Amino acid sequence: MKKTIIVIFVLSLFVLTSCGVEEATPEMQELASCLRDSGALFYGADWCHNCVTQKEMFASAVVDLPYIECTQQEQRCAQADIKGYPTWIF
Numbered sequence: 001m002k003k004t005i006i007v008i009f010v011l012s013l014f015v016l017t018s019c020g021v022e023e024a025t026p027e028m029q030e031l032a033s034c035l036r037d038s039g040a041l042f043y044g045a046d047w048c049h050n051c052v053t054q055k056e057m058f059a060s061a062v063v064d065l066p067y068i069e070c071t072q073q074e075q076r077c078a079q080a081d082i083k084g085y086p087t088w089i090f
Contacts (some may be wrong), residue, residue: 024061032064041089042067043077048085 024032035042042065044051055062070077070085080089 024059028058029061029064032058032061036064036066038090040066041080043070043080043082043087043089044068044085045070047071051086054086 042054044055044067046052046069055065055067058065068076070082
């Protein structure tokens with residue numbers, strides 16, 4: 001199940017990057033909800049270009065991402081041993 005989610009996530013990111021989609025598609029909305037519901041966590045920082053890019057790919061579904069902003073939650077990120085951004089934990 002986890003490998004399936006990862007594969008779907010990576011493929012979705014590739015497709016969205018290629019298409020330049022601005023609004024969340026139903027599939028991206030479903031993916032964001034699935035990631036959140038599965039317990040996955042997305043650690044990032046507002047200054048991280050790749051983090052910003054990944055969040056933009058989700059368009060309006062970004063609000064459903066299980067995103068943790070490490071510049072605001074430093075202790076939580078330290079406890080999770082986050083060494084670089086973006087970091088996804090599934």
